[in-house]
Amino acid sequence: MARPKEYNINPEEITKLASYGCTNTEISDFYGCGEHVIRKTYAEYLTKGRSEGKIRLRKIQWGIAEKGNAVMGIWLGKNILGQSDNGMMEDDDTPLPFNVE
Numbered sequence: 001m002a003r004p005k006e007y008n009i010n011p012e013e014i015t016k017l018a019s020y021g022c023t024n025t026e027i028s029d030f031y032g033c034g035e036h037v038i039r040k041t042y043a044e045y046l047t048k049g050r051s052e053g054k055i056r057l058r059k060i061q062w063g064i065a066e067k068g069n070a071v072m073g074i075w076l077g078k079n080i081l082g083q084s085d086n087g088m089m090e091d092d093d094t095p096l097p098f099n100v101e
Contacts, residue, residue, distance in 0.1 A: 007033045014042045018049025019056065 009031050017027050024046065028035040038046070065072040077083040 005033075007031055007037065009033070009037075009042070011042060011045045014038065014045040015049035015052065018046045019053040021050075021053055 014027060017030065022030075024035050024038050027046075028038045031038070061072055061076060065076055074083075
């Protein structure tokens with residue numbers, strides 16, 4: 001059985017590439033190894049990097065909303081707060097009470 005090939009792979013660089021949204025295949029191409037090497041050996045760095053990328057993106061989105069971008073505010077409200085464009089809060093189709101005085 002042949003000895004496994006040694007690659008010069010920097011785990012911090014794996015984290016950085018994953019944080020930019022690189023796929024396992026793109027990272028393995030960068031290092032010239034098989035995708036399985038990256039996936040099996042560096043899974044924790046991939047997970048950490050992808051989490052850091054999501055955090056960075058959320059920070060950017062919050063900043064855009066805080067600067068007054070209504071579209072981003074609406075999007076965040078729908079996705080994080082569960083808000084919707086539907087004016088009816090319940091599935092009740094009965095008419096609202098009406099009082100004429």
